[in-house]
Every structure is written in structure tokens, then in C-alpha cells.
Amino acid sequence: MALIEPRTLKGFRDYLPEAQxxxxxxxxxxxxxxxxxxFLPIDTPALEYEEILTGKGGEESDKQMYRFEDHGGxxxxxxxxxxxxxxxxxxxxxxxxxxxxxxxHIASVWRGENTQKGRYREFMQCDFDTxxxxxxxxxxxxxxxxxxxxxxxxxxxxxxxxNNRKILNGFxxxxxxxxxxxxxxxxxxxxxxxxxxxxxxxxxSGVSLSQRDAALIVRGLLDTPFDEFGVLEAxxxxxxxxxxxxxxxxxxxxxxxxxxxxxxxxxxxxSERIRPDLSIAxxxxxxxxxxxxxxxxxxxxxxxxxxxxxYDDLANLYTKERLPGIGASLGLDRxxxxxxxxxxxxxxxxxxxxxxxxxxxxxxxxxxxxATKLRAAGIGVELYPEPKKLxxxxxxxxxxxxxxxxxxxxxEWKSGTAQVKNLKxxxxxxxxxxxxxxxxxxxxxxxxxA
Amino acid sequence: MALIEPRTLKGFRDYLPEAQxxxxxxxxxxxxxxxxxxFLPIDTPALEYEEILTGKGGEESDKQMYRFEDHGGxxxxxxxxxxxxxxxxxxxxxxxxxxxxxxxHIASVWRGENTQKGRYREFMQCDFDTxxxxxxxxxxxxxxxxxxxxxxxxxxxxxxxxNNRKILNGFxxxxxxxxxxxxxxxxxxxxxxxxxxxxxxxxxSGVSLSQRDAALIVRGLLDTPFDEFGVLEAxxxxxxxxxxxxxxxxxxxxxxxxxxxxxxxxxxxxSERIRPDLSIAxxxxxxxxxxxxxxxxxxxxxxxxxxxxxYDDLANLYTKERLPGIGASLGLDRxxxxxxxxxxxxxxxxxxxxxxxxxxxxxxxxxxxxATKLRAAGIGVELYPEPKKLxxxxxxxxxxxxxxxxxxxxxEWKSGTAQVKNLKxxxxxxxxxxxxxxxxxxxxxxxxxA
Numbered sequence: 001m002a003l004i005e006p007r008t009l010k011g012f013r014d015y016l017p018e019a020q021x022x023x024x025x026x027x028x029x030x031x032x033x034x035x036x037x038x039f040l041p042i043d044t045p046a047l048e049y050e051e052i053l054t055g056k057g058g059e060e061s062d063k064q065m066y067r068f069e070d071h072g073g074x075x076x077x078x079x080x081x082x083x084x085x086x087x088x089x090x091x092x093x094x095x096x097x098x099x100x101x102x103x104x105h106i107a108s109v110w111r112g113e114n115t116q117k118g119r120y121r122e123f124m125q126c127d128f129d130t131x132x133x134x135x136x137x138x139x140x141x142x143x144x145x146x147x148x149x150x151x152x153x154x155x156x157x158x159x160x161x162x163n164n165r166k167i168l169n170g171f172x173x174x175x176x177x178x179x180x181x182x183x184x185x186x187x188x189x190x191x192x193x194x195x196x197x198x199x200x201x202x203x204x205s206g207v208s209l210s211q212r213d214a215a216l217i218v219r220g221l222l223d224t225p226f227d228e229f230g231v232l233e234a235x236x237x238x239x240x241x242x243x244x245x246x247x248x249x250x251x252x253x254x255x256x257x258x259x260x261x262x263x264x265x266x267x268x269x270x271s272e273r274i275r276p277d278l279s280i281a282x283x284x285x286x287x288x289x290x291x292x293x294x295x296x297x298x299x300x301x302x303x304x305x306x307x308x309x310x311y312d313d314l315a316n317l318y319t320k321e322r323l324p325g326i327g328a329s330l331g332l333d334r335x336x337x338x339x340x341x342x343x344x345x346x347x348x349x350x351x352x353x354x355x356x357x358x359x360x361x362x363x364x365x366x367x368x369x370x371a372t373k374l375r376a377a378g379i380g381v382e383l384y385p386e387p388k389k390l391x392x393x394x395x396x397x398x399x400x401x402x403x404x405x406x407x408x409x410x411x412e413w414k415s416g417t418a419q420v421k422n423l424k425x426x427x428x429x430x431x432x433x434x435x436x437x438x439x440x441x442x443x444x445x446x447x448x449x450a
Numbered sequence: 451m452a453l454i455e456p457r458t459l460k461g462f463r464d465y466l467p468e469a470q471x472x473x474x475x476x477x478x479x480x481x482x483x484x485x486x487x488x489f490l491p492i493d494t495p496a497l498e499y500e501e502i503l504t505g506k507g508g509e510e511s512d513k514q515m516y517r518f519e520d521h522g523g524x525x526x527x528x529x530x531x532x533x534x535x536x537x538x539x540x541x542x543x544x545x546x547x548x549x550x551x552x553x554x555h556i557a558s559v560w561r562g563e564n565t566q567k568g569r570y571r572e573f574m575q576c577d578f579d580t581x582x583x584x585x586x587x588x589x590x591x592x593x594x595x596x597x598x599x600x601x602x603x604x605x606x607x608x609x610x611x612x613n614n615r616k617i618l619n620g621f622x623x624x625x626x627x628x629x630x631x632x633x634x635x636x637x638x639x640x641x642x643x644x645x646x647x648x649x650x651x652x653x654x655s656g657v658s659l660s661q662r663d664a665a666l667i668v669r670g671l672l673d674t675p676f677d678e679f680g681v682l683e684a685x686x687x688x689x690x691x692x693x694x695x696x697x698x699x700x701x702x703x704x705x706x707x708x709x710x711x712x713x714x715x716x717x718x719x720x721s722e723r724i725r726p727d728l729s730i731a732x733x734x735x736x737x738x739x740x741x742x743x744x745x746x747x748x749x750x751x752x753x754x755x756x757x758x759x760x761y762d763d764l765a766n767l768y769t770k771e772r773l774p775g776i777g778a779s780l781g782l783d784r785x786x787x788x789x790x791x792x793x794x795x796x797x798x799x800x801x802x803x804x805x806x807x808x809x810x811x812x813x814x815x816x817x818x819x820x821a822t823k824l825r826a827a828g829i830g831v832e833l834y835p836e837p838k839k840l841x842x843x844x845x846x847x848x849x850x851x852x853x854x855x856x857x858x859x860x861x862e863w864k865s866g867t868a869q870v871k872n873l874k875x876x877x878x879x880x881x882x883x884x885x886x887x888x889x890x891x892x893x894x895x896x897x898x899x900a
Binding site for chain 2: 371
């Protein structure tokens with residue numbers, strides 16, 4: 001019979017242990033941080049009715065969605081994010097859930113994206129959201145969760161950029177360019193990459209604004225100064241617009257942005273990690289208030305690793321109940337890929353600290369009993385399954401990254417001792433296996449926990 | 451605009467927090483046990499080329515598989531188990547992995563099954579396998595992992611049933627019914643449910659065996675006695691067959707079964723949890739040696755919660771390299787559903803121990819700062835997002851199952867104290883918030899950790 005070539009689909013990847021170990025660690029870390037704020041876990045099906053998923057994410061998402069007909073002739077699709085399923089979920093269960101409802105959801109999503117961008121078609125999202133409240137406390141808390149999360153994954157040099165869609169929408173409306181707001185925001189959003197001159201150029205030639213309007217927008221959204229506490233000089237935008245074009249929406253956005261930043265500072269976030277930035281827009285239609293983006297100062301090229309914002313009405317496709325909320329998402333696989341490429345991942349490869357060679361073929365029962373005792377003492381141990389040459393077994397242990405081996409041959413079994421070998425520095429010690437009562441010797445345990 | 455009805459597909463379900471919290475706990479527990487034996491995590495794509503997945507799982511799996519054409523015109527399918535993807539994975543990466551290779555994989559699979567059986571079409575599998583060794587040590591270890599796993603999820607009264615396909619195949623061959631082995635095993639496998647008489651009846655009328663052959667099979671596979679250490683009376687099957695019909699394969703199976711059980715006993719598994727059982731077959735074509743099934747003594751009706759066995763050649767569809775192995779799978783969602791129905795799930799619903807009402811609207815910054823300090827001390831805390839009536843907030847906390855609330859109003863802020871309320875017994879204490887150095891008061895921390 002001809003062999004089938006073992007391969008993964010284009011845009012999909014296997015996670016070998018050296019990638020999956022840090023991935024599990026990232027997932028655990030995110031979960032621990034979410035839980036420390038009282039967020040609750042949920043899960044939803046990977047497959048949903050097509051009608052549930054289409055139309056909500058926009059044309060681009062619809063095009064990329066994996067959809068097909070199931071065995072029962074239903075039109076079904078694989079979820080492309082965790083937000084649309086959340087909307088369906090809260091509409092369906094809101095009575096049972098009670099509001100406010102704070103949930104996290106860590107799961108894979110699928111998008112038939114162009115893989116030339118270096119993106120995968122299957123990736124894990126790591127979302128948290130607070131539904132059912134418009135309180136600014138939820139906006140502040142979202143910023144705090146992002147801050148704790150990025151620190152918990154080992155980063156100290158990062159910047160949380162914050163904006164508020166009300167400022168953008170109010171300002172553009174008052175400036176008389178509301179009809180071209182989407183196009184303007186798309187240009188402004190790229191300011192970081194292309195620079196201010198290119199933005200001015202694009203606003204006049206691409207979006208067809210007057211020189212004056214383009215200059216006003218650049219001064220308002222890219223040049224606005226903030227005081228030493230990261231707070232926007234509140235009057236400046238209003239001054240730019242002049243007395244006839246004041247915007248209540250813009251003013252409200254400024255208040256919210258200020259409160260969000262001040263709340264984060266009050267909770268202990270260092271000011272250098274917070275940057276108000278009126279140029280970020282994060283997609284065009286979805287968000288209605290506070291917006292967050294997070295960049296690693298030393299790796300700006302990978303883009304935002306944790307982004308999100310406030311929305312007015314999550315589930316309006318499925319229910320008349322108004323459900324405002326705010327949330328953000330850790331781009332787990334994007335972060336992992338970047339750290340992997342940059343060789344910044346922790347290099348732990350073993351999942352247990354101790355390797356136990358199977359050395360004396362007559363003593364399998366004794367090795368098994370010792371391994372059981374070590375595990376009962378909370379020390380993970382891998383027993384090699386075959387009584388091969390010690391050298392072969394230790395090569396295996398070395399390749400797997402084990403920190404310790406306990407070498408016990410016939411002589412050691414007779415004398416009741418073990419060689420504890422530190423595989424990192426090559427040193428070994430002979431220690432007793434058991435104390436007088438027959439329990440594991442404290443000396444052995446201490447060494448293995450070192 | 452007409453609303454879209456929020457609903458899940460038939461055979462799919464949402465996991466609300468009260469189900470997802472124990473589910474995450476089960477996943478964590480399995481992972482912890484697998485890691486304590488040095489198993490390494492991997493992940494593979496949910497979608498694979500259809501040709502990779504078809505043919506390997508048998509006709510039933512092929513029929514139930516979700517398959518379709520993707521955007522690039524490729525025939526693709528959702529994985530229906532984690533074993534076929536493992537076979538493809540080791541064939542593809544065997545050089546990089548090195549043998550033996552011990553992996554665990556915890557992920558969802560999809561089967562378009564008949565939902566009338568109470569089965570879901572999406573469920574999580576929780577597999578571990580040791581590839582690349584035929585050593586009996588791996589068989590024993592598989593039994594030990596199952597034992598640790600079931601105990602770690604809180605069960606003490608359970609039975610691991612063990613058999614060996616070599617005994618079955620050798621015995622049936624020697625008995626002259628090898629041509630009807632599949633049909634015979636299917637009948638024998640049901641002995642537990644239907645009883646011995648029905649088996650005899652079915653073997654003669656259904657499978658058309660002679661009365662004598664049927665009686666021989668029932669005596670050999672259902673009546674065989676084991677000694678007090680759970681070890682098969684080795685000569686008995688051979689005596690039944692008589693001197694002309696000895697089977698080397700059967701004898702080899704008996705040796706392996708005995709070694710597996712004795713190894714598990716040596717490692718400390720209590721003998722009452724091990725039951726050799728020649729009637730279990732676990733599917734018909736897949737396994738070639740040791741087989742495991744695990745039943746909860748008080749819940750036999752839910753079937754085996756952890757099953758597996760040894761196979762000769764995992765990846766022969768994809769590679770010429772011979773890859774024998776052994777593994778098992780925890781039926782996580784089946785177990786969860788059963789425990790849920792029987793109300794045996796832990797009732798913890800909160801993910802953090804402390805609820806902090808937002809009571810004095812002027813003090814948001816102070817509440818935020820206190821919550822940050824508590825989290826830094828390792829104590830998770832949810833701050834309610836709105837300064838509503840205390841009663842409303844405490845009802846929310848009660849519904850969420852919080853064990854503690856820290857109530858601080860204007861007076862408490864002034865006096866630097868907090869009411870620590872035990873929400874389980876209703877008692878409260880007034881304790882200082884900070885000690886003389888401005889750190890959190892040890893008294894406060896002690897109470898919240900209680």
C-alpha cells in the first residue's frame with residue numbers, strides 16, 4: 001500500500017513539546033491573572049450555525065470563515081473569533097448568568113487568511129470581557145488586567161496605549177469630516193509606522209481633505225500634548241476646534257480617558273507604562289469608548305500583543321437586551337511565534353525534574369516503587385522504559401533537558417543509596433535512599449528540590 | 451432588523467462557568483499527573499487533510515467525520531480523535547522527537563454521532579501515549595498513570611480492568627474460531643451487561659458456534675480464575691484447550707498480563723483496584739497487547755472513564771518506520787457530564803476568594819489600590835464595578851459563591867479598618883487594613899487565607 005505523506009495543511013502548524021510547553025505556560029499565566037480579578041471561564045462550540053457568525057465580524061471575516069454543510073444539511077461555520085460566540089452566549093444565557101458578567105475564554109479560532117503575511121489559519125485567543133456595566137471602573141480594570149498579564153509573562157518594558165473613540169468621533173464630527181471618519185482613522189492609525197508627513201499627504205491626496213482640515217486633524221490627534229501624569233490637556237482640542245465647533249462627545253471622551261489613566265495610576269501602574277495616544281483606532285466600527293493597545297518597547301515590530309476596548313451593545317443581533325461591555329484579548333500565538341523567533345522563550349523542555357534510568361534489569365519493581373514514592377512526595381519522575389546502556393539513557397535525559405538523574409545500579413540497591421546527578425553541571429553525590437523509618441531520606445528530597 | 455435566534459447546534463453545548471470551572475480543574479489535574487511521569491505536551495491542528503484522517507479509524511469514524519472543501523479547494527476534515535493526528539505527527543517529526551517519545555494531548559475532537567445516545571458531537575479528549583518501546587515497563591506505567599489520574603480527580607472506589615489481546619487472539623485461534631474472532635469478541639465484550647447465559651445463547655445462535663466451542667470460550671474467557679494477587683492461573687487456559695491446541699501467542703499474553711499486574715502491585719497499587727478480565731476487548735482491530743478499562747465502582751453505568759492499550763505499529767499509513775506504543779485516554783467530558791448529572795461536581799463557582807464591594811463612590815482609587823495590594827499578596831479579588839447598594843452587591847457575591855467580602859465604607863476608610871465578612875457563615879470581624887509600616891495588616895491576610 002502506498003504511504004500517505006504526513007503533512008499539515010498550509011497555514012496550520014504542529015506544536016512540538018518545545019513550543020507547547022511555553023504555550024501551556026502562557027495559557028496558565030493568563031488564566032491565573034484573569035482569575036485573580038474574579039473573571040469566570042466559559043467555553044463555546046468551535047462550530048456554530050453560519051447565520052450566527054456571519055455579518056457580525058464584517059466582510060473580511062465573512063470571506064475568511066471556514067463554512068460548510070453538516071450531515072444534517074445545516075449551514076455551519078468554524079468560529080473566527082471569541083467575541084461573536086460570546087455575544088450569542090450572553091444573549092442565550094443572560095438570565096442564568098446575571099449581570100455584570102465577567103468571563104474569560106481561551107480557545108482556538110480559524111481564519112482562512114492569506115498566509116503570506118506570516119499568519120496562521122488556526123490560532124489561540126485568550127479573551128476577557130466585562131459585560132453589563134458602563135462604569136469607568138471596568139475600563140480601569142481592563143487596563144490593570146493587561147498590565148498584570150504582560151508583567152506575569154515576564155515583560156517589564158512595555159507601553160499600554162490608550163485612546164477613546166468618543167474623542168475621535170467627536171473631534172472628527174466637529175471638524176466637519178464625519179462623512180470620511182473611517183478613511184481618516186485608517187490613515188491616522190498608521191501614523192506610528194509612516195510618520196506625520198505621510199499622514200498629511202495621505203489625508204489631502206487620498207482622503208481629499210483640505211490642507212487646513214488635514215493640518216487640524218494632525219495637530220489634534222497626533223500632536224496633542226499630555227501633562228506629566230499622562231493626562232490630556234483638556235482644553236487643547238476644544239481650542240483647536242474654536243468656540244463654534246465644540247463637541248460634547250469629544251469632551252466626554254476626554255473625561256473618560258483621564259479617569260481611566262488616573263485610575264490605573266491610583267492602582268499602582270507606573271506612569272511610564274501608560275501612554276495616551278489619540279492616533280490609535282483599533283478597527284473601524286466595533287468600539288465606542290476606551291481603546292487599548294500594548295506594545296513591547298523592544299519589539300514594536302510584532303504590533304500590539306494585547307488589545308481591546310469598550311463596545312455599546314454586544315449582542316444586538318441576537319437580543320433586544322442592551323449589553324454594553326469592555327474587554328481585551330492576548331494575542332497568544334502571535335506572542336509565542338515572536339518570542340520563538342527571537343529565541344526569548346524559556347528553554348525548559350522537561351515536565352518533571354527527575355530522570356530515573358532503568359539500570360538493573362532485575363529491579364523493575366524497585367524502580368517503579370521508588371518513582372511512586374517520589375511522585376507522592378510531589379517530585380515528578382520519568383523512569384526510562386528499557387534497561388539500555390546508561391550512556392544511552394543519560395543522552396535521552398540530556399536531550400529532554402532533565403535537571404537531575406537518580407542513578408541506582410545493583411550495588412546502590414544493595415547499599416540502599418543513590419547517585420544524585422545534577423545534569424546541568426555534571427556533579428554527582430551519593431546519598432541514602434531511605435531514612436531509618438523506611439521513608440525517603442530527607443537528604444535525597446532536598447537535593448531534588450534544589 | 452429581525453433578531454437571529456441565539457442557539458447552539460444540535461449535539462453541541464456551551465460550558466457555563468459552573469461547568470467550565472470543574473472542567474478546567476479536570477484538565478489541570480490530568481496534565482499534572484501526566485507531567486509527573488515526564489509526558490510532554492503537544493498540539494496539532496483541528497483541521498487536517500481528509501486523506502490523513504480517513505481509513506484509519508474505521509468505517510464508523512469515516513461516516514461521522516466533519517469534512518468539506520476549504521478556500522483553496524483542498525479536501526479537509528475535523529479530527530475525530532487524537533490518535534490519528536498523533537500517528538501523522540510522529541511520522542512527520544520522528545527525527546526531531548527522538549524515541550521513546552511520551553506525549554500528552556488535551557484537545558477537542560468532533561464526531562457527527564447520533565445524539566440520541568446522549569453523546570455530544572464535540573468533546574474533549576485527554577490522551578497520553580508512550581511511542582517507540584515494546585517494554586512491559588511502559589504497559590505497567592500506563593496502568594500507574596490511570597491509577598494516579600483517577601485518584602487525583604477524587605475517586606477512591608474504582609477498578610482498572612486489564613486484559614491482553616494476545617490471550618484473546620491466541621485462545622480463539624487455538625480453539626479454531628479465528629475466522630469468527632471479531633464476532634466472538636463483540637459478544638464477549640458485552641458479558642458484563644447481558645450475563646453469561648445470554649453470551650452462550652448469542653455465541654451459538656448469533657455467531658453459529660457449536661455448543662462445545664461456545665462453552666469452551668465462556669469457560670476460558672469469562673470463568674477463568676485468578677489467584678489472590680490477581681494473577682491468572684497460567685495453566686488453566688492451556689488445560690482447557692488440551693495438549694494438541696497450545697498457543698504460544700496466548701502464553702505470551704498471559705506472561706505480559708501477569709507482569710503488568712505484578713508491576714502495578716510492586717509500584718503500590720492496591721490489589722482491589724486491579725481486575726484481570728479476559729472479557730474486555732476494546733474495539734476490534736486496533737489493539738494488539740495490553741488493554742485497560744476503568745470503571746467507577748459506584749457508577750458502572752457510565753462505562754469506562756479511562757481506556758487504552760498497546761498497538762504494534764501506530765503510523766504505518768504514513769511511514770515505514772515501525773512505531774509501537776501504548777496509551778490511554780481520559781473521557782473527560784463523559785466523566786464531567788456524569789458527575790454533573792449526579793451532582794457530584796465540586797460546587798466552587800468563584801475563581802477568586804475575595805469580593806470587594808464598591809461602596810463609597812468617592813474612593814474608587816483607594817479600592818483599586820487595595821485590590822492591587824491583595825493580588826500582589828497572592829489573594830485574588832473582584833471589585834464590583836458600580837457603587838450600587840451594598841445589598842445588591844452582596845447578593846451578586848453570594849450568587850457567585852465568594853467565600854469572603856471585605857466591606858469598607860466611608861467610616862472604615864477614615865479609621866483604616868475593614869469588615870471581613872465570611873459569606874458562608876455570615877460572621878464578620880473588624881480588622882485593621884494596614885500595619886504600622888503601611889503594608890497590609892497580617893491579621894487581614896490571615897483571615898482571607900483561612
